[in-house]
Each structure stands twice: as C-alpha cells, then as structure tokens.
Amino acid sequence: MYEPKIVAYACTYCSYPGADLAGTSRIKYSPNVNIIRVLCSGRVSPELILRTFREGADGVLVLGCHFGDCHFINGNHRTAKRIPVLKGILEFSGIEPERLRLEWVSASEGERFAHLVDEFTETIRQLPSIKQVIR
Amino acid sequence: MNRLEPLRKVVDDALDKMDGVIALRKTSGLVAPYLFRDKEELDELTISPKYPTPAILRLIQTAHPEAKLGIVCRGCEERGLIEMAKRNQIDLERIRVIGLACTAEEAEECRCAKPYPSVLIDTHVGVRTEPVVNKLTEELRQKDMAERLEFWRSQFDKCIKCYGCRNACPQCFCPECTLENDLWVDAGKVPPPFPTFYLIRAMHTAGKCVGCRECELACPAHIPLTTLYTLIREEVGEMFGYEPGVDLEAQPPLVLPMEVES
Numbered sequence: 015m016y017e018p019k020i021v022a023y024a025c026t027y028c029s030y031p032g033a034d035l036a037g038t039s040r041i042k043y044s045p046n047v048n049i050i051r052v053l054c055s056g057r058v059s060p061e062l063i064l065r066t067f068r069e070g071a072d073g074v075l076v077l078g079c080h081f082g083d084c085h086f087i088n089g090n091h092r093t094a095k096r097i098p099v100l101k102g103i104l105e106f107s108g109i110e111p112e113r114l115r116l117e118w119v120s121a122s123e124g125e126r127f128a129h130l131v132d133e134f135t136e137t138i139r140q141l142p143s144i145k146q147v148i149r
Numbered sequence: 150m151n152r153l154e155p156l157r158k159v160v161d162d163a164l165d166k167m168d169g170v171i172a173l174r175k176t177s178g179l180v181a182p183y184l185f186r187d188k189e190e191l192d193e194l195t196i197s198p199k200y201p202t203p204a205i206l207r208l209i210q211t212a213h214p215e216a217k218l219g220i221v222c223r224g225c226e227e228r229g230l231i232e233m234a235k236r237n238q239i240d241l242e243r244i245r246v247i248g249l250a251c252t253a254e255e256a257e258e259c260r261c262a263k264p265y266p267s268v269l270i271d272t273h274v275g276v277r278t279e280p281v282v283n284k285l286t287e288e289l290r291q292k293d294m295a296e297r298l299e300f301w302r303s304q305f306d307k308c309i310k311c312y313g314c315r316n317a318c319p320q321c322f323c324p325e326c327t328l329e330n331d332l333w334v335d336a337g338k339v340p341p342p343f344p345t346f347y348l349i350r351a352m353h354t355a356g357k358c359v360g361c362r363e364c365e366l367a368c369p370a371h372i373p374l375t376t377l378y379t380l381i382r383e384e385v386g387e388m389f390g391y392e393p394g395v396d397l398e399a400q401p402p403l404v405l406p407m408e409v410e411s
Binding site for chain 2: 060061064065067068081088091092094095096098099100102103104105106107108109110147148149
C-alpha cells in the first residue's frame with residue numbers, strides 16, 4: 015500500500031481557519047494532506063490544479079466558503095461551476111475524477127474538515143498512484 | 150447542387166452595400182481567406198476547404214472598427230461569431246452575414262450537429278442538410294478509464310506543440326495565452342507533458358467551443374481534438390443547460406455567478 019499525497023487548497027476566510035480549528039481542537043486527521051492557503055477558492059485555476067497533479071499530488075481538495083459566506087461575495091460561485099467541468103474533462107481524458115474534490119468548509123467546521131480529509135485520503139488510497147497515470 | 154454561382158451572385162449584391170466581403174479566394178491553386186472589395190475579383194471566389202474566417206473578421210474589425218463588412222459563413226462559423234460577439238470580440242451591428250449551408254458529405258466529415266447557419270444570416274445559399282450524430286464521442290463514452298487514458302496518451306504523444314489548434318480557434322483571442330506561460334506549460338518540451346497543455350486548452354474552451362473542427366483540421370498530427378471538446382460541450386450543456394453558439398441572448402455560464410436561493 016502506498017501513502018497518497020494530497021494537496022488541499024483552503025481559502026483564507028473560511029476553510030483555512032476551519033483547518034486551524036481542527037488543529038487547535040487537537041482533532042487528529044490524516045497527515046497525508048498538505049494545506050496551501052489561497053485568498054479565495056475562486057483563485058484556484060484549472061491550470062493550477064493540473065499542475066498540482068503533474069507535480070505528483072494524488073488528490074487535490076479545493077475548500078471554500080459556503081454559498082453566501084464568500085468574502086468576495088461570489089468567488090466561490092466560480093469555483094462551484096469550474097470544478098465540475100474540470101472533473102468532466104479529467105474523466106473524459108482518463109484521469110479518475112475522484113482525485114479532485116470540491117467542498118465547502120466554514121471557519122467553525124474543524125471537525126468536518128478533519129473528517130473530510132480522512133475520508134478523502136481513504137478514497138485516494140483506493141486509486142493507483144498518480145505517477146502511474148501521469149508519467 | 151452548385152453553390153458557387155449563387156454565392157458569387159449574393160456576394161456581388163452585398164458588395165454594393167458593404168465595404169468588403171470576407172470569403173475564400175483561390176489563386177494559383179491555393180485557397181486562403183480574402184477581403185473581396187472589387188467585383189472583378191469574384192471569379193476567384195471559392196467555397197472549400199473551410200477556413201476560420203471569423204478570426205479574420207475579428208482582426209479586420211479591430212483594425213477598422215468603422216468598416217461595414219460582409220462575411221460568408223457556414224453553420225459552425227456563425228456559431229463562432231455568436232460566441233465572439235458575446236465576449237465583445239466583434240460588432241454584429243456592422244457586419245452582414247451571408248449564410249452557406251454545408252453539403253451532406255461536408256457535414257458527415259465534420260460530424261456536425263448543425264451544418265447550416267440560421268441565426269444571423271440575411272441571405273442563404275445552399276440546401277440545409279440533416280445534422281449528423283457524432284459516433285466517435287459515443288464510442289469514447291463506452292470505454293473505461295484505462296482505455297480512455299491509453300487512447301488520449303497515444304494521441305497526445307503525437308503533438309509537436311505547434312499551437313496550431315489555438316491559432317486556428319475562433320474562440321482563442323486572449324492577448325496573453327496561458328499555454329505560453331512557463332508556469333503551466335513547460336517550455337521546450339515536446340510533446341508537452343500530459344495532461345497540462347491539452348486539458349488547459351480544453352478547460353479554457355469549455356462553454357465557448359462551438360465544434361467547428363478548425364483545431365482538428367489545423368493539427369498536423371491529426372489529433373481528434375473535436376471529440377474531446379464535443380464531450381465537454383455535452384457536459385456543459387447537461388450541467389448548465391447552455392449550448393455555445395445557438396442563442397444570442399443566452400449568457401455563457403462559466404463567467405457568471407450562480408443563481409443561489411438565499
């Protein structure tokens with residue numbers, strides 16, 4: 015069994031404090047995840063996600079604010095539209111769409127963040143390493 | 150049925166009212182887009198092979214915004230014009246569209262879902278033929294993940310990174326292209342590492358691609374790009390109920406915020 019590498023893009027205003035809360039609450043979650051803070055989930059462009067895969071991430075989590083909570087009002091709307099399309103593209107070209115997931119995590123959902131990361135890590139563990147897919 | 154003579158006549162009429170008409174010209178055996186301004190040159194007017202004339206229209210209109218231009222358009226080219234107009238790349242007020250219906254053979258070759266123009270046109274040449282069902286996309290849908298990956302990998306390995314697909318695309322008009330950015334697509338690597346180049350382009354044309362097949366025709370390596378883009382077009386249609394190039398009023402979904410009940 016291999017240890018998957020997971021990159022989570024968390025937005026500064028909701029998801030990153032959410033991850034922070036998981037840490038300060040001493041909730042254990044999968045150590046496979048590497049969190050990268052971005053200003054908004056809408057900033058996570060498709061090319062950034064594709065490059066993350068190319069650099070060796072087995073899974074990419076995009077975490078943003080719930081609808082209505084976005085600091086930039088509708089930044090997460092763009093993410094919500096973009097990610098499903100990118101997942102479709104990944105599926106058509108033969109890369110498992112499960113490797114990419116979009117979730118909303120608010121600043122108070124530390125437990126949810128930990129649960130999500132654990133669950134996502136298990137999903138990715140079932141898939142082959144990205145190095146076998148993208149050579 | 151001969152379409153050339155009627156088309157010549159229509160362009161001849163249009164030249165009375167317009168400053169010029171963009172169409173294809175055949176000189177010394179070579180076909181290229183041309184801005185017809187003189188009626189005597191109309192002997193050299195030709196129809197095929199098809200060429201991305203909407204992109205030429207955009208260039209001429211940018212340089213001469215006041216010019217009144219005509220353009221000979223097939224179904225796909227009209228769809229391209231509609232999408233370009235939505236993104237403020239061309240001014241539909243100043244152009245006159247001369248429609249040209251594709252023959253059944255041409256529609257079959259392009260696997261075209263709408264081989265005739267019908268929205269912008271003032272005049273129409275040729276007989277409207279039936280849409281063609283795209284079998285290639287259906288075949289690809291049946292494949293499993295590993296087969297798809299194998300298929301696309303074998304296709305993309307042929308790429309020589311000539312940027313022909315982007316240059317021919319009527320929907321690629323960004324002044325700065327992501328595909329030329331070293332951050333996303335490694336410079337100096339041929340073929341560009343899978344999946345960056347191809348999937349970035351696929352993502353950027355999602356919701357814009359009208360399936361004109363210009364990228365595929367331009368590709369010297371014969372990569373069936375339209376197949377991938379057709380799948381994405383169907384996906385976007387299912388997700389947002391939006392089909393590029395059909396309706397002038399419908400707004401492109403990927404650039405707009407979502408409608409959320411509060």
